Amino acid sequence: TQLLEQSPQFLSIQEGENLTVYCNSSSVFSSLQWYRQEPGEGPVLLVTVVTGGEVKKLKRLTFQFGDARKDSSLHITAAQPGDTGLYLCAGGYNNNDMRFGAGTRLTVKP
């Protein structure tokens, strides 16, 4: 059983479309990270959020941390083929205990 549930599991869209992926848990996190992983490589950190209600923007990516620090969303505006990859959320429970969701596999078609 995953402590963090990510949805959708798979997403295939056309270039230029917008999308939102979600990360939910019944537990409260001290921090939450989003990573992107490409085939054959390790995950690469995109953002860390630590404050309930926090919103961070990274170019066309907008990350939101829920007020109760149990959930998060990632919104991509005008998706590009280069956004293709596996998007993982990871929750921190204490000093260095990290748990990952199963990921959302995004495919952006040109």
Add this chain to the structure above:
Amino acid sequence: KAGVTQTPRYLIKTRGQQVTLSCSPISGHRSVSWYQQTPGQGLQFLFEYFSETQRNKGNFPGRFSGRQFSNSRSEMNVSTLELGDSALYLCASNDIGQGSGNEQFFGPGTRLTVL
């Protein structure tokens, strides 16, 4: 700074054998965590080492073990390999104590195939 490095990148073993994987963290990072990634289970936490001590452990059998050296380099060992151990093994280092927010910096992984 150089990133996290893992060796070897690819490995093929047969059932019953054992394997040792190596990880060199980012210079200055003292925490090293290991994860197993499979298509069915996603990214599963194996264990975390800090200053040569195992500080956290995931839910894996005793066949999975690890250690960390004084230079923060880490190894993990899997004994009596099973077919289900085929996976991408990822190492991540962490810059603890400097406002890092538990951010993990991953290596490229070792792809282990058990035949």
